[in-house]
Amino acid sequence: MKTVLRKCLQAAALLIVLVSAGPLWAVEPDEMLSDPVLEARARTLSEGLRCMVCQNESIDESHAPLAHDIRVLVRERLKAGDSDQQVVDFLVARYGEFVLLKPRLSWHTAALWGLPPAVLLFGIAMLIVVARRRNAAPGSGEPATLTSAEEARVAELLRSEGAP
């Protein structure tokens, strides 16, 4: 798996050398497909695919030649009639999971996907535990509600204080 990845990267590096004569820019006019529906799909897909030689950039935003190549590749696959899923699978098979900006849920990303909800649930659980412990302690708990007799007394006091 690793050697495959390395070979791909080497091939990519070679491609960079070959194509780097052109203008360096994110999605270029000559790359775009004439069919607006396919082009829109290509753009959406591109936003989720990483330019592997860049720092955290999608191929849609990157100026790198490698990003250009993958953009063209994505469009070629779409023109050939691939579904979005097939295009992504093709790229993952070729470049490894590194190409996905949204990692798939698997055993080695379980902690990544699991942690945000886990932190929230842990926080809620802690709040409940703390509240329970406090309520269990004598002489504490929620501020007690007034009895009807006390309510009446308050109303009476307010009436006598009122009318300034």
Next chain:
Amino acid sequence: MIPELGHYALMLALGLALIQGTMPIVGARTNDPVLMSIAVPTALAHFAFVAIAFGALTVSYVTSDFSVLNVFQNSNSAMPLIYRFSSVWGNHEGSMMLWVSILALFGALVAAFGTNLPAALKAYALGVQAWIAAAFHLFILITSNPFLRIADAPPEGQDLNPILQDPGLAFHPPMLYLGYVGFSIVFSFAIGALLEGRIDAAWARWVRPWVLGAWMCLTLGIAGGSYWAYYELGWGGFWFWDPVENASLMPWLAGTALLHSAVVMEKRGALKVWTILLAILTFSLSLIGTFLVRSGVLTSVHAFATDPTRGIFILAILVLFIGGALALYAWRAPLLKQGGLFAPISREGALVFNNLFLTSACATVFVGTLYPLALESLTGDKISVGPPFFNSTFGPLFIPLILVMPFGPLLGWKRGDLLGAAQRLLGAAVLAVVGVAAAYALERGGPVLAPFGVGVALFVMAGAVTDIAERTMVLRIPFVAAIRRAVGLPRSAWGTAFAHFGIGMTLLGIVGATAWGSERIIEIKPGGNVELAHYRLTFDGLFNRPGPNYSDVVGRFTVRRNGEPVGTMEPTRRTFPARNEATTEAALMTRGASQLYLSLGDPQPDGSVALRLYYKPFVLMIWLGAGVMFFGGGLSLSDRRLRVGAPRPARARAAMAAAAAQPAE
């Protein structure tokens, strides 16, 4: 001579930091007022020497002294003065100098203005601040010395990275550092309180102005960086979930949580233990951010492995301070007494909700940023965690937070009336629903959820207005009386309303620009036209324009709206010969809160040029919202109640003294 002076001043600053970090703490432990009082003059002197070192580096840059290696590598005599000045921190060594300068500045501010702080707490806090300073002085002197000389001074410098030659560099890093280094003082107060073993509501009152000030600067710093990226990178993105951005977002999220929990601690004496932990975590996240950005670990784990000196050093600082602080916390926190009780539905409850979701959101950003690094160094597997991950995890945590936000200020302390608050927010909710309906009716296309985003934003903004309307009773009592009430409202109440309103504005901008923005990417020849969202642009042609240390190829476009000319736009390709690099200078045309955004590709031999044109509805709201948040923070900071222990506006005092002395004027 001047660089050596700076180098020497930095070493003296280290010495002073060591004194400031030991004597006052010994004094506080032995209850010796003389030793404790050493903290103030050493903190001031420490700042003075750091300022001399920083000044020496600045002079070297401004006078283009290329015998200094750092200046040679990052400056050029042809650069305009503002960039020669701001390139001081446009590199690793210089930005660390800015870091310690701001650290020393905060220490000096506490020393100078914290006159009514308890002596022991002040001694401890300044002592801890000095430990941090000493660690970073050592880091600079050992691994990142900006004052190194070259034996044969080259005649010209290598120029600053072209992307950094922008007014953004003068503004963004200092603001950002004022923010996240500013949290150091809160950290020092927290450690001081733990060492002293006494924390009460007064602690929160002393600390809150510092939290607020740091939060304000961080807010503006992040927004400034976002706007800079927006116009500089050439395709109109404003947030990339880049690890470097996340490094500043994490302290912001934790700092925002801290700001709110400190309110509970101050007013009700509750959440003490949690607030102290947040104070530690917020600055720890600042340190982690510094590590991420400064160690090179982000470029790749391998780049870090090939030259690990700097990275290991910061990692050691990180482990020492975060580990030490958390250990101290684990040891001391159980001794703290819990304060006031409250029902789940109450102002406190709403603030706890805020803290729960902000902390979870912060944890999400944390794990998303560090997971790929951790996974690669542990197993060698490479994965990418990018915007789609953050959008699908951060969003669901932030939306409930924003929806609950308007309720918080309307709930009473201890036990709130949820139904009453809901009734008072009915108007805001109706407005939000109308907004959703209008968004559906007016716009075709765009994500299905986008109108709900507009609804949430309107609800928050209207909720903030409702809060003020309720407090002033504007619709229930005569207008003049309501105005009188409005003037009499505590400034912090206005601050809350403004800051919450700003969040709504930012959300509206994000939804507008991402959901309903439109774009055209085409090749165009002189005389050609391009249309987008009611606008029609005519390409008049390309021309060259020389600059001080670059040359521009400028495209001129005439913009018409419904046939009427509304102006010209001049997107530019800027080439810097010193580094043989080019940047895209996008042209922006502001129409209300929306912008037309135009950037230029490389001109082709046949005279045509590739063009990216965007229409970004409401995009300016993103940064205006941050400005409103900053303003709200400022109002809150000027609240009389909070001035205890915070810098008093010296000018106001002087003015009052002058007025008292000369009543005739």
